[in-house]
Amino acid sequence: MHAPLRLLTLSALALLTACAHQSGTLELKKDRQCPLTLTKGQLLILSLPSNPTTGFRWMLRDTATNVLQSLGPEVYTNPEDAGLVGAGGISTWRFSAREPGEGRLLLTYQQPWEPSVPPADTFDCELRVK
Template identity: 55%
Template sequence: MTIAHSLSLAAAIALLSACASPSKSVAVQQQTQCPLNLQVGQQMILSLPSNPTSGYRWAVREDASSILKSLGPEVYSASQSDLVGGDGHSTWRFQAIGSGEAQLLLTYAQPWDASTEPAETFDCRIQVR
């Protein structure tokens, strides 16, 4: 077997093993992506439309902490940096830490108005293997 052939075979094996293993992170942007299946160690990046200047905020109601670990606070980024009061996205990062099933529930509402139903709800059943 030549060195070039050995290198080609090694590259092919590495490519196949990369395809067989799960992605290190899963991006979630819509309720339609749920239910969600993750593997222990995998990260979930949740990004939802948001506009805090309207007074509405996302609040985590059920954090699936038995299977997910938060990797930091919510991070807001504006869609257009030069537009004051414009829409953007709120992003959370989680890591799957244990096997099981749990609910991740967030609501989008004005925190001071508890009598009004949330404008939006993100409700996702997550299973970690």
């Protein structure tokens, strides 16, 4: 392969790799994966263990609206193979990194009718979109 053609091919591959990374999806399951750096346009999927049959729910406290756009409401799923009434499942939210900047994704796991009781769990993640 001629040197100019090889350079053009390598440049094209590098550009494709960068574009694939930029529009890639990041799946987040624990705040130990934080802080996060996202690229504008990148999809963020947050999945947390949940069991609404206990009355506990994940409450969105801060959704980093300055840098993230919500792509819909929470979606709750439970494993089909659990076979137990009242078994827990997963709550999932989808966001798109919309603007460069910094923000915070904060959720608390608590019973909504008990706002003065400390949450049973907290998810707290600092974000940066570039």
